[in-house]
Amino acid sequence: MSRVGFVGLGTMGAPMAGHLVRHGFDVVVWNRTPEKADPVREQGAHLAEDLAEMGRECDVVMLCVNRTEDVAACIAAMTPHAKPGTLFVDHSTISPAGAREIHADLTSLGFSFLDAPITGGSMGAQKGTLTIFCGGRHEDYDRALPFLRAYAKRPEFVGEAGAGQMMKMANQIAVGGALMALCESLAFAEAAGLDLAQTRELLAGGAAGSWAFDNYGPKIIAKDWSPGFSVKNQRKDFGYCFEAAETVGAVLPGTEVVDQLLAELDAEGHGEWTTAALFEVLRRKSAG
Amino acid sequence: MSRVGFVGLGTMGAPMAGHLVRHGFDVVVWNRTPEKADPVREQGAHLAEDLAEMGRECDVVMLCVNRTEDVAACIAAMTPHAKPGTLFVDHSTISPAGAREIHADLTSLGFSFLDAPITGGSMGAQKGTLTIFCGGRHEDYDRALPFLRAYAKRPEFVGEAGAGQMMKMANQIAVGGALMALCESLAFAEAAGLDLAQTRELLAGGAAGSWAFDNYGPKIIAKDWSPGFSVKNQRKDFGYCFEAAETVGAVLPGTEVVDQLLAELDAEGHGEWTTAALFEVLRRKSAG
Numbered sequence: 001m002s003r004v005g006f007v008g009l010g011t012m013g014a015p016m017a018g019h020l021v022r023h024g025f026d027v028v029v030w031n032r033t034p035e036k037a038d039p040v041r042e043q044g045a046h047l048a049e050d051l052a053e054m055g056r057e058c059d060v061v062m063l064c065v066n067r068t069e070d071v072a073a074c075i076a077a078m079t080p081h082a083k084p085g086t087l088f089v090d091h092s093t094i095s096p097a098g099a100r101e102i103h104a105d106l107t108s109l110g111f112s113f114l115d116a117p118i119t120g121g122s123m124g125a126q127k128g129t130l131t132i133f134c135g136g137r138h139e140d141y142d143r144a145l146p147f148l149r150a151y152a153k154r155p156e157f158v159g160e161a162g163a164g165q166m167m168k169m170a171n172q173i174a175v176g177g178a179l180m181a182l183c184e185s186l187a188f189a190e191a192a193g194l195d196l197a198q199t200r201e202l203l204a205g206g207a208a209g210s211w212a213f214d215n216y217g218p219k220i221i222a223k224d225w226s227p228g229f230s231v232k233n234q235r236k237d238f239g240y241c242f243e244a245a246e247t248v249g250a251v252l253p254g255t256e257v258v259d260q261l262l263a264e265l266d267a268e269g270h271g272e273w274t275t276a277a278l279f280e281v282l283r284r285k286s287a288g
Numbered sequence: 289m290s291r292v293g294f295v296g297l298g299t300m301g302a303p304m305a306g307h308l309v310r311h312g313f314d315v316v317v318w319n320r321t322p323e324k325a326d327p328v329r330e331q332g333a334h335l336a337e338d339l340a341e342m343g344r345e346c347d348v349v350m351l352c353v354n355r356t357e358d359v360a361a362c363i364a365a366m367t368p369h370a371k372p373g374t375l376f377v378d379h380s381t382i383s384p385a386g387a388r389e390i391h392a393d394l395t396s397l398g399f400s401f402l403d404a405p406i407t408g409g410s411m412g413a414q415k416g417t418l419t420i421f422c423g424g425r426h427e428d429y430d431r432a433l434p435f436l437r438a439y440a441k442r443p444e445f446v447g448e449a450g451a452g453q454m455m456k457m458a459n460q461i462a463v464g465g466a467l468m469a470l471c472e473s474l475a476f477a478e479a480a481g482l483d484l485a486q487t488r489e490l491l492a493g494g495a496a497g498s499w500a501f502d503n504y505g506p507k508i509i510a511k512d513w514s515p516g517f518s519v520k521n522q523r524k525d526f527g528y529c530f531e532a533a534e535t536v537g538a539v540l541p542g543t544e545v546v547d548q549l550l551a552e553l554d555a556e557g558h559g560e561w562t563t564a565a566l567f568e569v570l571r572r573k574s575a576g
Contacts, residue, residue, distance in 0.1 A: 096480075119494045131494055156490060159482065166480040170487055174473035174496035180542045181465020185458045188529075191538035192384075192454040194447065199458055202444060206407045206419055207517075208462035210498035229495075241476075250479035251573040253545050254468045261541070285539040 003028055004147055005058035007051070007074050009036045012091070012118065013064035015125040019151040020062075021045050030054050055081035060147060064091040064118075067236065068098035075102060079109060087112040089144050091132070093172075095240045096165035097247055103136060103161035112140045115161065116148070117168035121229065129153040133171075135164030169244045172237040176258040178212040179275055186220055187282035196221050216276040228274035231265045238262075291316055292435055293346035295339070295362050297324045300379070300406065301352035303413040304439045308350075309333050311438040318342050343369035348435060352379040352406075355524065356386035363390060367397060375400040377432050379420070381460075383528045384453035385535055391424060391449035400428045403449065404436070405456035409517065417441040421459075423452030457532045460525040464546040466500040467563055474508055475570035484509050504564040513561040513568070519550050520559035526550075 006017040009031040017040045020027045027045040029037050030053075037047045048054040054061060055078030063071055071090050078088075088106060090099065090113070099115035106113040114136040124130040131154040134141050141157045148155040158167045185208065189199040200221060204213040219228070238259045245252050261281045265273060294305040297319040305328045308315045315333040317325050318341075325335045336342040342349060343366030351359055359378050366376075376394060378387065378401070387403035394401040402424040412418045419442040422429050429445045436443040446455045473496065477487040488509060492501040507516070526547045533540050549569045553561060 121495065131490065133490070154490075154493075156486075158486060158490075163480075163482060166477070166482055167487065167490065170473045170477040170480070170482060171491050171494065171496050173476055174469045174491050174501070177469020177472055177542075178466060178496060178498055181462045181469060184465055184540060184542045185462035188461055188533060188536070188538040188540065189454070189458040191536040192451075192458065192532065193536070194451060194454055194458060198444075198446060199455065202419065202421070202442075202446075202455065203459050203462050205442075206459065207409065207499050207503070208459050208466060210466055210500075211495050212498075213462070215495070244480065245476060248476070248479040248481070249574045250476040251570060252472060252476065253549070253570075254465075254472045254542065257541050257545055282539060282541075286537045 002059040003057050005030070005048070005054045005061035006064070007031070007054065007061060008064040008092070009040060010064065011122045012125045014040060016062070016064060016091070016130075016151045017045060018043055019128045020147060023150040025147065025150070028054055028057050051077035052081045054078055055086070058086065059083065060087045060089065060144065062089045062091060062147070066092060068094040072098070072102060075106070079106070079111065082111065084110045085112065087114070087140055087143055089114045089116050091116050091118050093117045093168050093237050093240065094165060096162040096169065096244045099135065099165045100162040112137070112143075113161070114140050114144055115164040116144070117164055118152070119168070119171055125151065132156065133158050133164040133167035135159055135166070136161050165240070166244060169237075169241045172234070173241055173252060173255050176234065176238065177254050178210045179216065179278055180254065180258045181208070182210065182212045182216055183220070183276070183279040183282050186217070187279055187286060190283060191286040216274070219274060219276045220279045225270070225273040225277040225280070227272060228276065230272050231262050231275055231277065232271035234275045235259060235262055235266060290347040291345050293318070293336070293342045293349035294352070295319070295342065295349060296352040296380070297328060298352065299410045300413045302328060304350070304352060304379070304418075305333060306331055307416045307439040308435060313435065313438070316342055316345050339365035340369045342366055343374070346374065347371065348375045348377065348432065350377045350379060350435070354380060356382040360386070360390060363394070367394070367399065370399065372398045373400065375402070375428055375431055377402045377404050379404050379406050381405045381456050381525050381528065382453060384450040384457065384532045387423065387453045388450040400425070400431075401449070402428050402432055403452040404432070405452055406440070407456070407459055413439065420444065421446050421452040421455035423447055423454070424449050453528070454532060457525075457529045460522070461529055461540060461543050463500075464522065464526065465542050466498045467504065467566055468542065468546045469496070470498065470500045470504055471508070471564070471567040471570050474505070475567055475574060478571060479574040504562070507562060507564045508567045513558070513565040515560060516562035516564065518560050519553045519563055519565065522563045523547060523550055523554060
């Protein structure tokens with residue numbers, strides 16, 4: 001059986017690698033902070049000494065790191081040692097243009113690449129119920145599928161190289177807008193003297209209803225700003241959204257408003273708060 | 289048994305009045321265009337000759353008209369003829385400040401008033417599954433309840449006079465934001481070359497999911513701009529949202545963006561299109 005590598009054992013990556021082990025794959029892991037590999041090593045994964053070893057040892061390597069440059073750097077450290085035909089699958093949310101560049105570079109070197117950003121949150125990673133938006137060649141998607149099924153309820157092929165990241169951008173635009181709808185509505189309701197819990201519950205059941213109303217609404221009422229999905233990560237993704245929108249000529253007037261408001265939290269050092277704290281920004285702008 | 293009146297037999301009012309008849313109430317109706325009363329007359333309602341007769345004949349009168357001034361004018365035409373204690377229940381979406389004024393005026397004249405705007409759309413009116421946000425005195429709400437139950441799955445007391453309209457404003461703010469999230473995301477997806485049907489379906493199942501994704505998403509993909517809820521009516525409601533926000537000191541930066549974009553459709557004579565046509569506005573701003 002082919003060995004599968006997993007680079008990046010953060011909140012998402014660690015449970016994803018764990019699912020690969022539990023599904024019986026021969027798993028090699030690597031993380032910048034090696035201690036984070038302890039739990040998945042105890043489950044049976046092998047910790048690579050460096051990315052060179054990871055490149056040598058694996059036929060398929062998943063990555064779940066942070067920014068475009070992190071993905072590029074990790075891949076550059078593996079390719080000089082990797083076997084021809086090695087498939088790299090990137091689960092990070094990065095720039096679509098960056099993903100296309102990495103795809104072109106790897107293809108020219110005789111390797112394969114899928115951009116495969118994930119949604120479903122830390123809970124989805126733990127439960128193995130993630131959705132994965134896969135861009136690249138369909139044959140590479142087919143090759144990755146047995147591994148992806150270990151942690152995804154819904155791996156989905158969405159188009160050529162970069163399309164996975166474009167789909168993730170479309171998702172983040174809609175997520176940001178739904179957050180704005182929720183927070184602006186509840187901040188207004190509070191200023192108007194309405195009962196917030198009653199407002200959330202009544203509106204959630206009708207044409208205003210959304211995943212955000214169901215999941216972020218209760219956090220807002222409890223004034224619980226623990227992440228969840230952090231302001232910093234949402235803004236990182238928005239940066240890629242704006243870059244991608246410029247590339248394809250789309251306009252994002254709503255996303256711009258959300259980003260400006262979240263920037264206020266970021267500037268105050270609350271980048272680690274949940275994005276639902278957008279409510280706080282709107283609330284204190286109220287005179288009421 | 290007390291006679292119940294219904295003023296305003298439009299898309300919402302006509303089926304609501306019909307439900308009152310079907311529930312065995314003795315119903316008197318009035319509409320500016322009398323022909324619109326034909327179907328509900330055939331079901332057994334009595335058509336009042338004028339609002340004076342409506343005032344004389346009924347102990348409880350529902351209204352479902354359009355703007356604040358329409359509600360005020362209809363009530364002013366009834367009160368000189370109405371019995372002391374008559375309860376007026378307004379299902380129109382109007383200004384919260386206007387509703388509070390009408391409440392104060394009617395109370396000083398010895399009448400009762402509930403602001404009771406509805407949500408659930410024309411389908412909800414037809415099926416009798418509306419949600420009603422009721423503001424006023426709780427004893428008036430209790431008095432209205434047997435009638436409201438004829439067409440509402442969920443009549444709900446939300447606070448003192450004007451609170452019903454405030455809740456409706458909170459609802460419209462969230463509805464507008466959810467629409468924006470959907471349209472901005474799909475317009476980006478189209479510019480990015482993604483398959484729109486796949487995008488809608490994938491995003492609807494995750495953290496971006498909403499009633500708008502489920503109900504307006506398919507209309508956008510079909511480029512079907514028939515209402516539904518029209519641009520003109522959404523903008524009418526937004527006007528009351530901005531007025532109410534100023535009253536309570538809330539800020540509505542997201543709603544302002546949605547209103548500005550819908551204003552473009554309105555200016556082009558597309559005020560009767562569904563609000564989902566916001567997608568078109570964003571799409572043509574794209575260079576792609």
